[in-house]
Amino acid sequence: EIRANCERRSRNLRSPGKASAAPSADTLLSRTRNLRSTRKAFAEYEKKHGETAAGRRWAKLFREAIDFPIPACNWTVPDVGMEFVWINALKMWVGKYEVTNGEYRAFNKANHSGPYLKYSLDRDRQPVVYVSFGEISAYAEWLTKREREAGRLPKQARYRLPAGREYITYAQCGDDRKYPWGNDWPPITGKAGNLGDTTSPMDSKFDTYTDGHPVTCKVEESRENPWGLFGIGGNVQECCANETEGKQTFEAWRGPDWHLHELPYVQCRSSRADAPEGMAFVGFRLVLSLK
Numbered sequence: 001e002i003r004a005n006c007e008r009r010s011r012n013l014r015s016p017g018k019a020s021a022a023p024s025a026d027t028l029l030s031r032t033r034n035l036r037s038t039r040k041a042f043a044e045y046e047k048k049h050g051e052t053a054a055g056r057r058w059a060k061l062f063r064e065a066i067d068f069p070i071p072a073c074n075w076t077v078p079d080v081g082m083e084f085v086w087i088n089a090l091k092m093w094v095g096k097y098e099v100t101n102g103e104y105r106a107f108n109k110a111n112h113s114g115p116y117l118k119y120s121l122d123r124d125r126q127p128v129v130y131v132s133f134g135e136i137s138a139y140a141e142w143l144t145k146r147e148r149e150a151g152r153l154p155k156q157a158r159y160r161l162p163a164g165r166e167y168i169t170y171a172q173c174g175d176d177r178k179y180p181w182g183n184d185w186p187p188i189t190g191k192a193g194n195l196g197d198t199t200s201p202m203d204s205k206f207d208t209y210t211d212g213h214p215v216t217c218k219v220e221e222s223r224e225n226p227w228g229l230f231g232i233g234g235n236v237q238e239c240c241a242n243e244t245e246g247k248q249t250f251e252a253w254r255g256p257d258w259h260l261h262e263l264p265y266v267q268c269r270s271s272r273a274d275a276p277e278g279m280a281f282v283g284f285r286l287v288l289s290l291k
Helices: 002-014 025-030 032-049 053-066 101-105 133-149 164-172
Strands: 083-087 092-095 158-160 237-244 247-254 287-289
Touching: 032 053, 092 164, 133 158, 133 237, 164 237, 164 247
Parallel strands: none
Antiparallel strands: 083 092, 092 287, 158 287, 237 247
């Protein structure tokens, strides 16, 4: 019975309805109650039967039926492990963290972010750097294709780069803050993110701010904003894109990074269209949109 419910609700949640009209975000939002009750039933099943051979076999089928992104629920990409947070103001998911070396190597096993002076930038949970716009776009296309082939994405949904206006929305968190950490200047130690602090190997840096990270840090250590996103207040500058007829083109690098401390570059609305790509301080995060 649980399996039948999983399969029926999965079909309903995935179904685009008439071929001429994909479901709206609001329509999909109204269906989340069914998914939550199905996942609750599945959790109860695993608790009761998950240790039996039959339970393990059925559990695999259940997961395939309910393991896909649904609006108003956070989402983790299976196997890759990339986490996404549902941002209601944008009606889409935003990467909880910047894309890491480990996540990027699922696409390109040979990738190495290398060192900066004596400091490693290449650990699995550090953000991937030294990437170009073309490489970033190829990664988003690969992830979209992979998830569509796995049956976890409807045709109209895709992983892509955020637009500049979308970045500003989740950097300001609905309160029109000037900086990703609020309105304090200079930033207060422990209240901002991974910036050009007193431990930085750069000659020019904050002399009153310490975050303890001379270069990029693990994405989980880059400080969380009020909407549950890490690294908005500093770690790497993030790639944003313009979009015309479904094709993305480079817009700018946005946000503070581990070596920045200058006022013009650390505001929520700051952007650097002239910054070179493929540098030690530029990376990216993805969004998952329904259109």
